[in-house]
Amino acid sequence: MALSRAERWLALLLRLLSRACLALLALLPPPPGPGPGARAVPPPRRELLLLPARRLAALLRARQVTCIEVVEAYVERIKEVNPLINAVVKDRFEEALQEAQQVDKLLSEGPGDDYLEEKFPLLGVPITVKEAFSLHGMPNTSGLVNRRNVIATSDATVVSRLKQAGAIPLGVTNCSELCMWYESSNRVYGRTNNPYDLQRIVGGSSGGEGGVLAAACSVIGVGSDIGGSIRMPAFFNGVFGHKPTTGVVPNDGQFPNAHGARTRFLCTGPMCRYAEDLEPVLRIMAGPGVSKLKLNEKVSLEKIKFHCMDHDGGSVFVSPVDKEILQAQKKVVEHIESDLGVRVQHVSIHKMKYSFQIWSAMMSSQDSNGEEAQRFTDLLGDHGKPVWPLWELMKWLVGMSSHTFPAIALGLTEKLMKLNHSGNAKLVSMGKSLQEEMEALLGQDGVLLYPSHPTIAPKHHSPICMPFNFAYTAIFNVLGLPVTQCPLGLGSEGLPLGIQLVAAAYNDHLTLAVARYLEKAFGGWVLPGKV
Template identity: 30%
Template sequence: MVAHPTDMTAAGLARAIRDGECSPTEVVESVLERIRERNDRTNAFVTVTDDLAREMAEEADRAIAEGEPLGPLHGVPVAIKDLDDVAGVRTTSGSLLFEDRVAESDSPFVTRLKEAGAIVVGKTNTPEFGLGTTTDNRVTGPTGTPFDPDRVSGGSSGGAGAALADRLVPLAPGSDAGGSVRIPASFCGVYGLKPTQGVIPNVTRPNAFASHTPFATKGPLARTVEDAALSLDVMAGSHPRDPFSVPKGGEYRAAVDRPIDGMTIAYSPDMGTYPVEPAVREVLEDALSALERAGATVDAVDPELGHDNEEILNAYYTMATVRWQSLLDNLEDEGFDPRGEDRDRLRPYLVDLIMDADEPTTREYKRADVVRTRVLDGFADLFAEYDLLVTATAGTTPFPYGEEPEEIDGVEIEPYRGWVLTQPYNLTGHPAASVPAGFVDGLPVGMQIAGRRHGDNDVIAASAAVERQRPWRDAYPGR
C-alpha cells in the first residue's frame, strides 16, 4: 500500500507515479489540503498556486495516459522561494514595493524543474529582498520553525525550510549568499546544499555579474539527501546568460549511494574561531560518529583561515553592503524612490542594513578581497590533506523572534550574523551542506559538511552516509 503522499519523499513520489500507484492529481490535492490545514502554524507559504498546480497535474496525468516520456520529477510538487519567478505568479520578494508584481517568465532553474515534470504549488516566504538570517517581512509576516513556530526558521530561505519540515511539500529550493540555504536547513531540521558556485545558474539582471561578491547561488532543500541530489541533477548545468555557470559535474544522485570508505574528514566544530554553544557541540560530537561508522577517518583539525570570525564577518559585510546598496540603484531605475518617498515602505531592518550603513570605500572593498583570499588559501591548505571539513552550521539553536543572540558561550557576537558559520564558503565558492545532526531541548541542530570546489559529490556522499547511519525523516512534527 502506498504511503500518504505528504509522508513520501520526492524520489518516492516520482517512483510511485511512474508505477501507477498514485496520480499527479491525487498527489497535488493531498499537498494542497495539507497546506490549507497547516500553513497558519508557520506561515511558510506566501502564495499558494492552486489553479496552476491543478492545471499542471492534469497535464501530467494526460502525459502518463498517452505514454509520453516522463521526467525524473514527473508529478512531484515543488515550492519556489518568493525571490524567484514563476510565470503568471506573484513575486513579492518580501517587499511592499513588489506586493502586486506578477512575473512574466520563469527563472531558469524553475524552467528546468518544470521540464523535469515538477508541479509548482506555491511560493515560500523570505525576508525583504532575501536580506536576513531570519525570515520576516511587511507583506506576510514572519515564518517559524515547525519544531516551535514561535522561534525563527532561519533565513533567507526560511519559508522553504519550514514548508519541508512540516511536510507541506517534498521539494523547496532556495538561494544562498551567506547561509540562506544552510541556516534554514539547520533551524528546520532538513537537508540543504549550497553547491559550488556556478553549478546552478543564477541569471541576475540588470547586473549579470552581481553574484560574485559575495558568491550567491541557488541550492536544493529537501527532507532527504536523495531528494536534494535528484533536484540538483535537474537544476544544474551551464546557462549562456550566467557568466559564472559551469557544465554539470556528473550525476549527483549517483553520489548518494557511493561509500565513503577511506575518505578523510577534518572536524572543527567552531572552524577554529566561531563561538558555539556547548550543547550544540555535544550534538555534533555524537553525530560525527556516523561518519566514522561509515568508514571515514575523522581528525580534529582547525583550519588556518588567517583571520578571526569578526574580521571575516567584517569583510563579508564590506562586500555585501556594496551589493545591497546597488539594489537601491536598481529600484530607482524601476521607478521607485527607496531613499525618499518609498523609504517608509521598506522594513526598518533593511533601512538600517543598507541606507544607514557607511558606504565602503574602494580601498576597503579591495582589502576585503585580501581577507577573502586568505580564507580561500586556508581552505586550500586544509583540502590538500582532507576531503571534507565538518563544523557546526550555526552556533546556536532557533531562538524566539526579535531575540537574536548577542552572546554565545560567554562570547559577545554581532547579533544578526555572528552566530552562523556559513559565510566563509560564500567568500570562496566551496560546496557546503547542512545535515540534520540531532536536537537540543527539542530544537534541531545542523552539521555543516564542506568540500573542495567542485567536490559536490563528496559532500553529497558524506551527507547520505550520515543519513543512513542516523535517519532523521521520522523526527518531523505533525505526523
C-alpha cells in the same frame, strides 16, 4: 588583525540599536498566533506526504497512485498548517490540479517507465518556489512593499527546468525583505513561523521554503544563497539544503539578482527533506552546467579526508556555539571514526575569526571590470529614490516606514562599511588568502565538518541582537565552496540540530555523499513535535 575604528563603531551602533528596538518591541502587544498551548504543527495524516521525491515519482510511473491524489494531499496539508506557519504566501492550487490531470492523462497513455524516468524524472512531484524567483502568474516582490503589484510573466531558469522535468509548483513561499536577513518577515506578507516551535524563526532568506518542507507541505524547494539563505533555513527547520559550487546553477529570474562582484557569491540550489533528492534536483537545476561537477564519480567514504572545526575562533561579532550543537558535531566525528575507521583531523583556521568582516568587504568590493556592487539602499527604493537609512529608522520608530528594521540596519551598515576603504582592501586580500588555504586543506578528497549556525532556531525578533551570526554560513559564499547542510535530529527543546559539510570547488559529490551517509546514521528529517 585588529578591529578598525569603523568596525568598532559599527558593532557598537548596531548592538545599541538592536537592544533599543527589542525594548520597544517588548512594549507592543503580542501578535495574533495559534491557540493556547499550540507549539508545533500537527503531524501529517497521509503517508503520501512522507515520501522522497524519487520514490513518489516511481510510484506515479508505476501507476500505483494518481497525480491528482498526490497533489490533493499536499493542497490539503498546506491548507491545514499554513494558517500556523504562514510559509506559502500565494498558492496556485487550481493550476496544480489541472497539471496533475495532465500527468495522469500522460500516464494513462502508457509510455514506458524508462522513457518517463529519463524525460520527466520529477513527473508529478509537488514543489514550492521561493517568492524571490519568477514563477509565471505568481507575485515576485521579495518582500518589498514597492513591488507588491509585481506579477511574474515568465519562469526563472531553474523553475522552468524543474517544470520541464515534470514537477508541479504549488505556490511561492515567504522570504526576508530583499533576501538579506535571516528571519523571513516583511511588510508584504508578514512573518513565517517555525513548524517545530511557532514562536521561533524559520531563518532566511529562503525561510518559507525551509518551513514548508519541514511541515510536510512540499517535497522539493527552490532556494537561493548569498550568505547562508539556503543553509540557515534548512538548519533551523531540520531539512537538507545544498549551496552548489559558484557558477554551476544559473541565478537568472530572481529579484534581486547579483551584480558586480556579487555574481561570484550568489548561488541557487535545492532544499529537500531527504538527502537522496538533492543530487537529482541539482542535476536538473544545473542543466548543462552539471558537466562541471563530478556527480557520476563513485564516492568511497573511507577515502575521504575528514576535517573538523568546532567554532570560528572567537569572533567578537558572533555568538559562541551552543553546547548542544557542539555535542551533535562531536557525535558525528565519533561515528565517522568508529564506523568508517578513519581519523577526523581537528583544525583551527585563524582567518575564520574574521568571517563576517571578510564577507562584508568582499560583498562591497569591485569586480574585475571595476564595477561596484549595487547598493542596498538603491534596491530598497526599487528604481525610485535611494532610501536614507537614518530617516527610515526614525520613520520606523513611529510606525511609518514600509521597511523592516533589519533592512534599515543593513542600509546603515552599508554606509559605515564604505568609510573603511583601506580596511576593506586588507579584508578582501585576507579572503583570497583564506580561499587558497581552504582549497589546499580540502584538496580533491576532503570534507570539512563545521557548525551550520552558532545557535538553534532563535525566537522571533531575537536575531536583531545577534545580527552577525550568519557569518558561519556566509564565509563559504565568498570562498565559492560547495556546502551541504545536513540535519542531525532534534535537541532537548525539540528543535533541529545540524552540520555543514564543506568541500573544495566542484566537489559537490563529496558533501552530497556524506549527507546521505549521515542521514542513515542520524535519521535526517524528523517530524515536528517528535523529541
